[in-house]
Amino acid sequence: MTEPERPCPFEESASAWALEALSGEELARFEAHIASCERCRSEAEAMRGLVRRMRELPAEAPRRDLAGAILQAVRAGSSEELFLDERVRHLRSPKRILALCIGAAAAACLLAALAVWRYPGRAEREPAAAGASPREVEQAVRWLLSAQEPTGEWDAEKWGGQENYTVGLTGLAVLALVGDARGLDRPRAQAVARAVRYLVSRQGPGGRIGPATGGVLYNHGIATVALLEVYGATRDGALRPVIDRALAHMTLAQNEAGGWGYGVDPGERPNTAVTTWQVHALLLAGSLGWEEAGRFAERGLAWLRSMLDAEGTIGYRAPRDFPYGEDALAAMAGFLLLASSPEERAAPARAETGDAALARLAETIRRSASRGRGELDYYRSYFLSYAIHAAAGGEAARLADALREPILRMQVRSGPHSGSWEPADRWSLAGGRVYATAMAALSLQADSRAPRLIGSIRSSRAAAAPGLRPGS
Amino acid sequence: MYTAHVMDLGGLPDHELMLLVKAYRDPSAAPGRSPDDSEPAAVAEAAFAELIRRHQGPLLNYFRRMGAHMDEAEDLVQETFLRVFGYRSRYEPVSKFTSFLYVLARHARADALRRAARSPEPRTDAVESAQGASPGSRGSHLDVQAALDRLSETLRPAVVLSVFQGLSYQEIADVLGIPLGTVKSRIHAGMKQLREMLDD
Numbered sequence: 001m002t003e004p005e006r007p008c009p010f011e012e013s014a015s016a017w018a019l020e021a022l023s024g025e026e027l028a029r030f031e032a033h034i035a036s037c038e039r040c041r042s043e044a045e046a047m048r049g050l051v052r053r054m055r056e057l058p059a060e061a062p063r064r065d066l067a068g069a070i071l072q073a074v075r076a077g078s079s080e081e082l083f084l085d086e087r088v089r090h091l092r093s094p095k096r097i098l099a100l101c102i103g104a105a106a107a108a109c110l111l112a113a114l115a116v117w118r119y120p121g122r123a124e125r126e127p128a129a130a131g132a133s134p135r136e137v138e139q140a141v142r143w144l145l146s147a148q149e150p151t152g153e154w155d156a157e158k159w160g161g162q163e164n165y166t167v168g169l170t171g172l173a174v175l176a177l178v179g180d181a182r183g184l185d186r187p188r189a190q191a192v193a194r195a196v197r198y199l200v201s202r203q204g205p206g207g208r209i210g211p212a213t214g215g216v217l218y219n220h221g222i223a224t225v226a227l228l229e230v231y232g233a234t235r236d237g238a239l240r241p242v243i244d245r246a247l248a249h250m251t252l253a254q255n256e257a258g259g260w261g262y263g264v265d266p267g268e269r270p271n272t273a274v275t276t277w278q279v280h281a282l283l284l285a286g287s288l289g290w291e292e293a294g295r296f297a298e299r300g301l302a303w304l305r306s307m308l309d310a311e312g313t314i315g316y317r318a319p320r321d322f323p324y325g326e327d328a329l330a331a332m333a334g335f336l337l338l339a340s341s342p343e344e345r346a347a348p349a350r351a352e353t354g355d356a357a358l359a360r361l362a363e364t365i366r367r368s369a370s371r372g373r374g375e376l377d378y379y380r381s382y383f384l385s386y387a388i389h390a391a392a393g394g395e396a397a398r399l400a401d402a403l404r405e406p407i408l409r410m411q412v413r414s415g416p417h418s419g420s421w422e423p424a425d426r427w428s429l430a431g432g433r434v435y436a437t438a439m440a441a442l443s444l445q446a447d448s449r450a451p452r453l454i455g456s457i458r459s460s461r462a463a464a465a466p467g468l469r470p471g472s
Numbered sequence: 473m474y475t476a477h478v479m480d481l482g483g484l485p486d487h488e489l490m491l492l493v494k495a496y497r498d499p500s501a502a503p504g505r506s507p508d509d510s511e512p513a514a515v516a517e518a519a520f521a522e523l524i525r526r527h528q529g530p531l532l533n534y535f536r537r538m539g540a541h542m543d544e545a546e547d548l549v550q551e552t553f554l555r556v557f558g559y560r561s562r563y564e565p566v567s568k569f570t571s572f573l574y575v576l577a578r579h580a581r582a583d584a585l586r587r588a589a590r591s592p593e594p595r596t597d598a599v600e601s602a603q604g605a606s607p608g609s610r611g612s613h614l615d616v617q618a619a620l621d622r623l624s625e626t627l628r629p630a631v632v633l634s635v636f637q638g639l640s641y642q643e644i645a646d647v648l649g650i651p652l653g654t655v656k657s658r659i660h661a662g663m664k665q666l667r668e669m670l671d672d
Contacts (some may be wrong), residue, residue: 012660019634019659021641050667054635057616062532062546067524070553071517205583244649245582248575252562291651295566 010040018047136411137179139419140441144173145191147420147434152198154434160423161432164214167202169431170195171222172438178229179441180448196230199223200242206252207245208264215430216263217253221277224250228284232456247285250278251296258303271317272307275300276332276383283340284453286460294460301340304333312360324426327368331383334365338390339454340461362391369399376425378439381407385446390454400447407440481515481522486569492519494560523569524553530637531577537632538581539621551580567646570639574647578629619669627662634659 013030016022022030034041149155153170157163174195177188184192202223203209209227210219224246231239253260259270260278282297307315307329314333315321322329341358365387368380381403388399412420421436428436442449481489496516528549535545555576556563563572620628629648633639641659645652 012656015660015663016641016656018663021634046667047663050663050670051635053670054616054666057537057636059529059533060536060542061529062549063542065525066528066546066549066553067521070524070550070557071521073550073554074517074520074557205586206579240650241582245579247649248579252559254562289651290649292646292649 008040014040014043015047017044018051137441137444140437143419143437145187148191152194156432159433162430164211165430167210167219168222169434171226174226176438176441179445207249209246217260217274221281224281232288247293254296258299269317272314272329272333279336283457283460286463287456294463304337308357308361310357312364328380328383330364331387334361335383335387335390338362339457365391369403378425378436379427382439382443385443386450389450407443481519487565489519489523490563490569492516494563534637537620537636548580552577555580571643571646619666623662627658630655630658631662
């Protein structure tokens with residue numbers, strides 16, 4: 001009986017050699033190898049013959065110079081119109097889910113992947129982290145499942161929010177359902193698969209997920225984070241092209257300074273809230289193998305860093321710009337800035353010798369969290385719950401308890417909305433009950449979810465070129 | 473002046489031409505503009521025309537190798553350049569212009585495929601191509617194209633961008649948004665499949 005032939009580690013270099021794509025060092029290594037490996041030498045020669053044969057295909061030229069027609073279209077303003085028409089057609093078509101066959105195909109295998117991912121039974125789950133609130137999270141999940149439309153989305157308007165945020169809210173609901181990514185039961189797996197199919201169906205020709213106006217990059221950023229989380233848990237390759245396009249849109253919308261505003265107009269002024277979601281998505285993408293995403297994430301982090309002042313606060317559109325208060329801004333940018341920095345740089349003991357502004361930012365976050373019962377603000381609570389894991393070290397558990405208590409008090413315990421959270425904070429007019437419930441459930445899952453996210457962010461940055469790291 | 477600018481443009485590298493295009497502001501859209509405003513616009517247009525003339529041939533061949541018939545390929549070239557213009561403000565000269573161009577070309581083609589999937593009209597060129605793909609008729613150019621047509625959508629773009637468009641593996645990784653190692657394995661897998669098809 002003969003042993004099956006083992007593939008040679010140099011095998012893939014044969015075509016790269018034939019295409020003259022090997023770098024100097026790789027070339028020297030490969031040529032030294034083929035001097036003694038007959039199989040690779042013959043493979044490389046065959047590949048060179050193939051390349052030669054392929055390149056014999058005659059090159060063609062346009063039947064007329066296309067420059068004139070293109071310039072004419074540009075002068076008529078049709079390049080901008082082109083995109084607008086696409087968007088309008090896209091939004092209005094009643095059969096768009098069917099029409100987006102590529103997107104639908106991407107989501108078609110997802111349920112199978114989610115089914116493999118989910119745990120076979122509750123008994124096999126790891127014990128919940130200390131201080132976690134599994135019962136309350138389960139109730140939130142049940143409400144979210146009951147509120148999902150058959151077509152996969154959570155309808156913002158139906159639950160007291162603004163219609164244009166349906167995509168972003170669907171993304172938040174997916175994040176809450178995926179939770180700590182340790183497994184899903186069947187109803188949750190099915191709901192996530194439906195939601196992903198919906199999000200994919202809302203992807204426009206340029207990669208944007210969601211409507212063309214009204215919080216464009218809020219919707220797009222949150223939806224992209226949600227798709228990346230699902231991809232991270234399932235590794236479903238069918239989602240990759242969808243995420244490729246979403247990331248392409250995101251990077252094209254990045255402002256010259258590195259931040260993002262609400263819309264894609266290059267004149268749009270960037271702000272911390274929208275930028276946070278895009279940087280989160282790009283860092284997550286970087287940790288999942290989208291190497292190019294790291295470069296754009298670095299620019300985003302540099303922009304967030306530029307909002308930090310010596311007092312350890314973060315501005316909204318400029319340093320010391322606090323139209324909605326200081327706490328939430330420090331927490332949202334602080335989570336990313338601290339999670340993406342080596343822990344010791346922001347340690348309190350290093351306030352003088354380490355990165356003083358970052359250490360003060362960590363102190364701002366600890367102070368905000370220890371206040372606990374402030375004005376109800378699910379958005380602030382969500383970001384603080386995560387930021388303390390990056391900022392508070394050994395104090396994180398105590399601060400998590402302080403943050404959790406006011407959230408738990410607001411959960412609806414009976415009636416038709418049982419398990420949800422009252423849309424009672426200042427952002428609820430936009431997000432409604434779905435926002436309140438998803439944000440509260442995500443806050444309660446921070447103990448298990450935050451360390452995973454911080455790990456992803458650090459691994460993403462570790463993969464980035466060292467020369468590209470601002471402030472680290 | 474305009475003529476002088478145009479005469480200079482032919483010697484500029486792609487990224488400098490694209491930066492001139494990026495600086496374009498529609499003179500008719502700016503109320504209170506000065507009479508001089510039309511000159512930068514004309515220079516930007518001339519720079520854009522130069523870029524189109526440099527890249528329309530290679531881009532047409534890219535779409536042809538990716539399976540488009542001639543009419544489709546010419547439309548896609550136009551569509552891609554309109555996108556280049558539409559996205560000019562997002563261009564950063566940190567990567568090669570061709571990376572920017574082929575990202576937009578890929579998007580234009582994906583959108584066209586999506587639209588074609590909605591249309592019941594058969595693509596005659598694709599039918600002819602499939603008929604020409606019968607093994608055994610070795611040596612004709614149609615064989616190579618027919619073999620390319622049989623490659624999957626996962627493998628074909630990487631192979632075409634490398635073999636025909638001459639992009640480096642890193643540029644292909646940028647265009648396709650995939651890791652460098654994946655580019656290498658996709659190209660090798662694609663080339664192996666092509667060899668098997670053509671050697672049959």
